[in-house]
Amino acid sequence: MDQEIKITAVRSYRIPEYPVKEEAVNSPDLLKSLPKHWRTKPAICLALAFTISSGLCACMNRSEGPGLQIPIFEHGAGRGSYGCDSVASPIYLSEEEAAQVIREEALLQGVDFSGNKSIHGEFPATNLYSFIEGHVVPGTWKGDLKLDGYDPHLGIGFEYISEQDVSAWLENRNPVATVACYDMKGTAERMADMVSDVAVFYDPTADFGDFDWSQIGAETETYQAYLAQFEEEQKEKMKEQLREQVRDFLSWLAGEGVI
Secondary structure (H helix, E strand, O other): OOOOOOOOOOOOOOOOOOOOHHHHHHOHHHHHOOOOOOOOOHHHHHHHHHHHHHHHOHHHOOOOOOOOOOOOOOOOOOEEEEOOOOOOOOOOOOHHHHHHHHHHHHHOOOOOOEEOOEEEEEEEOEOOOOOOOOOOOOOEEEEEEEOOEEEOOOOEEEEEEOHHHHHHOEOOOOOOOOOEEEEHHHHHHHHHHHOOOEEEEEOOOOOHHHOOHHHOOOOHHHHHHHHHHHHHHHHHHHHHHHHHHHHHHHHHHHHOOOO
């Protein structure tokens, strides 16, 4: 029996109970969790394999394709100097202290920097006297650099520019002035322009504007106690500034659709 079919537009859809494409993109592990009864059906497994290979899970690994040029994220002065009007030696974070902060903060957003990777290329040389007017900007050095951390899942690593790095990459080791400046931030900026798929962080360094001589008594023990307290307080500030660098990086990474 013939019946007249009336066609009307669907104005709205119910929210599906299964994961939609956007959810799978943001949570690629969803595609790894197959119900047991699916595994016995080759057609479903084939369709899932096609979904993954067609680019739905492209954000899962960035080991192929053009590299990301990651900017640095400024938090902290990133410079420490010796001599002249320096009232006390600069305070730096060690490589180990910084790596722990970076890995912990990154892991909160699912970025696991516990892996290892070395890269070959050209990297910034350093000079402790580049702040002197008219001084030539330091050049570069070529070779292999072992990154401070690497996430093989994302294909992204990180390098922390420390006081030790500035010392190790010196272009000229002959002193030319009574004042020396360790420029971690400037070195990080140059490094970020030379590498891809590498997040470059830097030592924020301490702010000695807070160093209060009035808190120091005549006894050596009093000075040592105040200095130890000051260093501890400054390191906590520096760690927080480093965390801000990492948080900005993670926000940037999310904006690029990588995580």
